[in-house]
Amino acid sequence: MNTFRRTPAKSVMFVVDYDDARRAYLWIDSPEKASNPRIVETMARAQQEQGTLPEGTITSIRRVR
16 A cells, blocks of 8 residues: 655746846746746746846746646
8 A cells, every 4th residue: 555645736836047048946836827828927027026036038937847
C-alpha cells in the first residue's frame, strides 16, 4: 500500500525574461488564473507597477512549475 499522497500545487511559478537578459520569477497563487496567459501577463504588469517585479520590457513569460 502506498501511503504517499500527491497534493496539487497551491501556487504556480513563472520565469519572466527581459530584453536586457535579466530574469525574475513570478508566483501566482491560483492555478485557474495561471492557466490563462492573458491573466498572467496582466498580473506581471501589475506587479511591475507595484515594484514587486523589476521595471523593463518583458520579452517572455514561461511557466516553470
